[in-house]
Amino acid sequence: MTEKEYNGIFVFAEQRGGEIHHVSYELLNKAEELAAELNCPIFAALLGPTGIKAEELIYRGANKVYYLEDQAFGQPDELFYKENLVDLIDELKPEIILVGATNFGRSLAPRVAAALDTGLTADCTELRVDQAGKLLQIRPAFSENILAQIETVTYPQMATVRYKEFVERKRDGTLEGEIIKKRPTKVQDQSVEILELLEQQEINIAEAEVVVAGGKGIKKAAGFELLQRLATELGGVIGASRDIIDVGYLSKEYQIGYSGYRIAPKIYIACGISGAPQHVAGIKEADKIIAINTDPSAPIFEVADYGIVGDLYQVIPRLIEEVEEDERRDN
Amino acid sequence: MKIIVLIKQVPEMERVKFDTTRGVINRKSAGVEINPFDLNALEAALQIKEEFAAEVIALSMGPTRAEGVIKEAIARGADDGILLTDRKFSGADTRATAYLLASAIDKIGNVDLVIAGEMTVDGDTAQVGPQTAEYLGLAHIAYVTKLEEITEDYLTVVAPTWDGNYSKKINYPGLITVTKDLNTPRLPLLKRKLEVREAEVEKWGIADFETELDPQDVGLKGSCTRVRKIEVPSPVEREGKMWTGDQLREAITEVAQICQEKDRMGE
Ligand SMILES: Cc1cc2nc3c(=O)[nH]c(=O)nc-3n(C[C@H](O)[C@H](O)[C@H](O)COP(=O)(O)OP(=O)(O)OC[C@H]3O[C@@H](n4cnc5c(N)ncnc54)[C@H](O)[C@@H]3O)c2cc1C
Numbered sequence: 001m002t003e004k005e006y007n008g009i010f011v012f013a014e015q016r017g018g019e020i021h022h023v024s025y026e027l028l029n030k031a032e033e034l035a036a037e038l039n040c041p042i043f044a045a046l047l048g049p050t051g052i053k054a055e056e057l058i059y060r061g062a063n064k065v066y067y068l069e070d071q072a073f074g075q076p077d078e079l080f081y082k083e084n085l086v087d088l089i090d091e092l093k094p095e096i097i098l099v100g101a102t103n104f105g106r107s108l109a110p111r112v113a114a115a116l117d118t119g120l121t122a123d124c125t126e127l128r129v130d131q132a133g134k135l136l137q138i139r140p141a142f143s144e145n146i147l148a149q150i151e152t153v154t155y156p157q158m159a160t161v162r163y164k165e166f167v168e169r170k171r172d173g174t175l176e177g178e179i180i181k182k183r184p185t186k187v188q189d190q191s192v193e194i195l196e197l198l199e200q201q202e203i204n205i206a207e208a209e210v211v212v213a214g215g216k217g218i219k220k221a222a223g224f225e226l227l228q229r230l231a232t233e234l235g236g237v238i239g240a241s242r243d244i245i246d247v248g249y250l251s252k253e254y255q256i257g258y259s260g261y262r263i264a265p266k267i268y269i270a271c272g273i274s275g276a277p278q279h280v281a282g283i284k285e286a287d288k289i290i291a292i293n294t295d296p297s298a299p300i301f302e303v304a305d306y307g308i309v310g311d312l313y314q315v316i317p318r319l320i321e322e323v324e325e326d327e328r329r330d331n
Numbered sequence: 332m333k334i335i336v337l338i339k340q341v342p343e344m345e346r347v348k349f350d351t352t353r354g355v356i357n358r359k360s361a362g363v364e365i366n367p368f369d370l371n372a373l374e375a376a377l378q379i380k381e382e383f384a385a386e387v388i389a390l391s392m393g394p395t396r397a398e399g400v401i402k403e404a405i406a407r408g409a410d411d412g413i414l415l416t417d418r419k420f421s422g423a424d425t426r427a428t429a430y431l432l433a434s435a436i437d438k439i440g441n442v443d444l445v446i447a448g449e450m451t452v453d454g455d456t457a458q459v460g461p462q463t464a465e466y467l468g469l470a471h472i473a474y475v476t477k478l479e480e481i482t483e484d485y486l487t488v489v490a491p492t493w494d495g496n497y498s499k500k501i502n503y504p505g506l507i508t509v510t511k512d513l514n515t516p517r518l519p520l521l522k523r524k525l526e527v528r529e530a531e532v533e534k535w536g537i538a539d540f541e542t543e544l545d546p547q548d549v550g551l552k553g554s555c556t557r558v559r560k561i562e563v564p565s566p567v568e569r570e571g572k573m574w575t576g577d578q579l580r581e582a583i584t585e586v587a588q589i590c591q592e593k594d595r596m597g598e
Contacts, residue, residue, distance in 0.1 A: 017493075076492040078461070082465070103473070103491055103493075106457050106458075107473035109458075110457075110460075111471075113462065114462040114465035114466055115465055117426075119555025120426070120556070122425075142347075146562065149560040150556050150557065150559065151559050190502065191470035191501065192470040192501050192505070193502075195487065195497070195499060196497070198495065198496045200494055201496075210590070234590050259450075289569065290590075303567070304569060304571070305571065306589065308573075308586065309575040310575075310576070315579070315582075319583055
């Protein structure tokens with residue numbers, strides 16, 4: 001099949017419990033940019049239980065929303081999703097497919113790519129179209145030391161993008177489009193059974209406006225109570241470097257970095273974190289980075305906007321006091 | 332019961348130095364090791380083996396020097412290992428890698444469970460596990476953090492998906508990818524280490540596959556993606572203001588102010 005037979009950008013709109021995940025709106029924003037270059041339509045694929053506000057995807061730039069309704073999509077079953085997505089993709093023949101690199105997306109997209117026998121590029125940080133109309137996929141490699149420009153020689157061209165990598169398409173309620181409701185074409189099988197949701201995630205660190213994170217310099221689990229006080233004072237949450245998760249002070253949902261969450265807060269405060277490339281990979285999108293570290297040569301100071309050389313156990317209590325003081329003055 | 336563990340030889344990423352001008356890693360700056368997540372995969376297989384009479388086979392694709400990871404896997408408790416190595420296999424992207432691994436697993440035959448690390452530290456895509464499952468026509472569960480129930484017919488596991496931790500059951504044959512949280516890998520036994528040192532590692536090249544494998548599907552030829560260019564990222568400009576020792580008071584005042592300003596922006 002020639003590339004001309006492929007047309008359009010296909011965005012997988014992930015939903016959870018009937019709520020569309022915001023990474024879908026970020027993908028739609030990029031899709032709009034690419035579609036302008038390619039002069040092609042934007043499709044959104046929404047697989048989920050009935051009652052989801054599919055029109056939200058239109059307001060975020062999708063021209064056509066394919067809404068596959070079935071209660072079974074209320075369970076994160078990659079195989080079932082894959083079978084139905086592949087049928088839809090075969091019908092639409094898009095030239096580009098974008099999937100959010102959430103843990104579900106990262107597990108689903110490779111199956112879809114393999115089923116379509118096409119290439120897939122993980123965790124792209126930039127997507128562009130070249131003069132020939134090919135998708136250029138830029139992704140960091142080797143702990144973010146290099147950026148590789150990748151192209152796909154087969155169609156469709158598939159890429160995943162992490163949550164918070166791109167900005168969201170602004171909602172525009174005047175936008176028009178079409179919602180095509182469908183039934184699944186394939187049924188769920190029993191090779192994997194989703195037994196139950198054990199526990200809901202405690203925090204969503206990727207969405208926080210302020211993150212106060214601790215590293216090995218904190219030395220004891222109780223130190224996070226101090227960080228929590230500062231975070232609460234600033235209306236934020238706590239986070240941590242990988243070493244903290246490894247020693248078991250906090251659970252994985254608090255891990256910031258390359259193998260944890262990428263965050264884009266307004267303020268990031270790194271306390272007792274050395275600033276290894278794998279950690280820094282997760283904080284590049286922060287507006288302001290503040291670092292507190294006893295070692296003036298710690299690499300974290302090279303990426304920080306503001307650095308305080310000092311012991312976190314002396315600096316943070318004073319910072320909390322000062323913030324409280326300021327607030328009292330303002331009120 | 333037959334369990335395949337997928338392993339890869341990777342540079343020691345925590346130590347490796349990077350030549351930023353040339354955009355390549357300095358291979359002399361660090362050694363190689365088994366991809367850390369693959370050790371958790373191997374440990375999971377060995378724990379299952381402790382419950383049932385399972386045969387654990389380590390499977391890797393790589394250059395001939397990657398036979399070291401097969402030997403290490405055997406020293407750690409795997410029964411056997413196979414290295415897929417051939418010049419025609421080189422330049423493989425995740426698609427071509429997964430295709431080859433799946434072909435080898437088919438050739439081994441009668442496999443009940445395939446276990447892979449969640450991702451490799453040098454490739455960092457987390458794609459090969461699910462792609463291999465798809466080429467094998469098997470279901471998979473990714474990012475397993477806990478094995479709950481181990482039986483001869485199925486596994487129940489815990490894996491984070493969407494906004495929470497799910498309990499999931501996978502019936503054999505199937506594939507799982509595992510995280511570091513799953514277990515603490517056991518160390519190699521000295522006795523086995525000595526045993527494997529001189530042993531010959533079983534190697535399969537393209538000729539060993541005959542009908543199961545089309546040369547067009549492996550290595551660079553079988554890859555759907557190409558690296559067009561390597562760029563060295565330009566560092567982001569940051570303010571870079573620093574306070575030391577006696578400037579603490581000033582630092583606190585200013586930082587507190589920055590925190591407050593930003594905090595209000597969001598309201
Ligand atoms: C494949 C791979 C993936 C990885 N993924 C991640 C990831 O996602 N996230 C991540 O964070 N890391 C990740 N790492 C690990 C990373 O390389 C570093 O090992 C880790 O980030 C270091 O954590 P740290 O800064 O807390 O500890 P350290 O490097 O030990 O730094 C501790 C710092 O605390 C300072 N300190 C000590 N006492 C005090 C005090 N009283 N007050 C103030 N400062 C003090 C010290 O000067 C030091 O700078 C990954 C590594 C690999 C190989």
